[in-house]
Amino acid sequence: MRVAYCQGTSPPRINTTPHISFHPLLPMAWSPFLLLSLVSLAFSTPLNRRWDDFVEKHSWGATIPKGWQFHSSPSPDTLIDLRLGLKSARIDELFHHLGQTSDPDHERYGNHLSKEQVEELVAPHTDTVSMVEEWLAHHGYQGSAASPAGDWVTIRLPVKDAERMLNAEYGLYHHPASKDTVLRTLSYSLPRDLLGHVDVVSPTTYFGTFKSMRATSFLMPEVDLDPDAVPPTTCNTRITPDCLKTLYNTANYTQQATNRNSLGVAGYLNEFANRADLQTFLTRFVPARAGTTFTTVRVNGGGDDQNDPGVEANLDIQYTIGLSAPVPNTYYSTGGSPPFKPDSQTSTNTNEPYLDWLNFITSQSSIPLVFTTSYGDDEQTVPPDYANSVCNLFAQLGSRGSSVLFSSGDFGVGGGDCRTNDGQNRVQFQPAFPASCPFVTTVGGTTRTNPEVAVDFSGGGFSNYFGRPDYQSTAVTTFLNALGTTNNGLFNKTGRAYPDLAAQGTGFQVIIGGSTSSVGGTSASSPTVAGIIALLNDVRLSSGRSSLGFLNPLIYKNGGAFNDITSGSNPGCGTNGFTARTGWDPVTGLGTPDFAKLRLVV
Structure with missing residues (x-):
């Protein structure tokens, strides 16, 4: 079967310290249900943050990714589910544990973490939660947890609001080979105050879909x-x-x-x-x-x-x-x-x-x-x-x-x-x-x-x-x-x-x-x-x-x-x-x- 097939960092070096402890974080504040606030007047922010001071997060420039072509502009009222990946407070600890439990020469080899322990490590810091809540409230929204740890948050909103919040311009793009059409943008930004708190937002600049990745059978x-x-x-x-x-x-x-x-x-x-x-x-x-x-x-x-x-x-x-x-x-x-x-x-x-x-x-x-x-x-x-x-x-x-x-x-x-x-x-x-x-x-x-x-x-x-x-x-x-x-x-x-x-x-x-x-x-x-x-x-x-x-x-x-x-x-x-x-x-x-x-x- 043929398959069509960040700026990241390499995994941390393994620390052989045997003592492991977990420090529970404060409960996440995300609503368990999807809420769309109908607030017409934006909330004031305690520090008078400038939510319009944008820094580009990712851009393809003026070039549409290969294989895709612009189809049309969406209606401003088209609803999308915006997903925010929040920075995990202790992700380096997760890498540390994984390094030890997967190393056959380490005394903790095979001592895998539980679901709850992993969630503690990938949960966002309370400061991150507060900052993102503040930003969403400014625009009249409240997020819904999309993961048990609260490190992924979903908001349903019209395209016009997503564009304003991300300083982006969405379009409908077509992939002729797979006949798929998706809603994406060629670039997006985040307010400067959110840098270090939000790792990724989707859908934005990633054009891949199951259809577009799949090639003909070999x-x-x-x-x-x-x-x-x-x-x-x-x-x-x-x-x-x-x-x-x-x-x-x-x-x-x-x-x-x-x-x-x-x-x-x-x-x-x-x-x-x-x-x-x-x-x-x-x-x-x-x-x-x-x-x-x-x-x-x-x-x-x-x-x-x-x-x-x-x-x-x-x-x-x-x-x-x-x-x-x-x-x-x-x-x-x-x-x-x-x-x-x-x-x-x-x-x-x-x-x-x-x-x-x-x-x-x-x-x-x-x-x-x-x-x-x-x-x-x-x-x-x-x-x-x-x-x-x-x-x-x-x-x-x-x-x-x-x-x-x-x-x-x-x-x-x-x-x-x-x-x-x-x-x-x-x-x-x-x-x-x-x-x-x-x-x-x-x-x-x-x-x-x-x-x-x-x-x-x-x-x-x-x-x-x-x-x-x-x-x-x-x-x-x-x-x-x-x-x-x-x-x-x-x-x-x-x-x-x-x-x-x-x-x-x-x-x-x-x-x-x-x-x-x-x-x-x-x-x-x-x-x-x-x-x-x-x-x-x-x-x-x-x-x-x-x-x-x-x-x-x-x-x-x-x-x-x-x-x-x-x-x-x-x-x-x-x-x-x-x-x-x-x-x-x-x-x-x-x-x-x-x-x-x-x-x-x-």
Whole structure:
């Protein structure tokens, strides 16, 4: 499956101080219900703040993001849901805890935080709450908490008020390739007094939607082979669960803690996992698990049309279940793009994919121990403030004991002309987001067997937003030293490097509408690794330990537990890209998983 794939800071260095304490903050003042005040006279502010003293937060300048075109101006009375991401008072403490609980050499390893502890750390300071309340009251509004911690706040208001509050000009923009139309602005600002209190506002300058990120299915031609051949004889061109179990050494493992285990697949608009197709798949390829099913959870109006099977949705759920059953699997169908109606009483498409799903997941009292997701954007198309806020939400999931995996993308070091959108129009490798977030585990692709080699579309590179985290410093420095001056000037040598791991990415046999299709892409690689991580969680859970949680510190300290991929490359941007080599590389990461070795180190 092809996927289209802040100015942030690198995660803090791990502090090994063992003593941990939590200091509860004062209760948040946000109303539990959405309130629209009909105050006609603005409240006076005690310090006579100048709410019209604006500082630009983010701007694309006069250039509309690539792939989008201006459609029309909205009615001034069009209602939108404005979402404010408030600065967390103790986010550095969250990073500190995550660093310790994910480090296998630390005494707190595996001692994940509870939902309530995470919420204490990400809650805004009372001064931030007061400041934002004051600003909203000045304009006649009161916010509604959009997250349990109060770090996200929602206000429903007319476009004309949002424009006044953000010194912005909204427009309706159309994406011809996906036929999606959204309400966005090319720039927005905040009052100077709010700087340091509000991290991001949406919808503003992030143009991504589920539709615009999704590319056409990466369907591969069928190859006429003996269907009765024993794996891995046919696995060079046709991947089945048996191929993957043989390649990655899971075939003889018997699970013991499935009642405490779980795996989640993040789906998106109009991609529905089909139950009948799953049964056909299991009957044909995993007969011992025939009858196994999954739960669908609808997020933000997501659908579940069983008459419209999705290629990617079926790929994901068939292979996570094919590898991890009987681990309970959940498919999250996230909606959020209502039909475009230029009606002043109808909210237009103000939804944004990561926030809709993440705000829902972080609010749940119980969440899956592994997540896999197969979509993304070019990093440069995501505003830095937005990318940083979303990345921090992934850190919350890791802190609670969940492993978050993302496909690395299907365009090597970059697709298209690879021109920068900073006004300089330079050719530069194009990293992907969220693949570049340091709090997720990113999975690249391989092909063939005996040996596996890097597949040429495997996304990989170096972030321009996020600095290199400590956990990969040694591995990446070793690669860069060996690379020398190759590709100089085309990538950020100090950025977070990805992918972290890899797995097969071509020839996956998927049942779609009752028929078998061959599907490829790193969208196949990520669910494959997710299924294996679920088995590793079973190893830990069955011995009374916790789930693995954030994986990266563990895997970079145990590179020998992976099958090192040393050939192949990921060309793009008019270059040969990077080449796989001994050790970590930005094509296949540390390599593909060897369950037999990994179960000894987890």
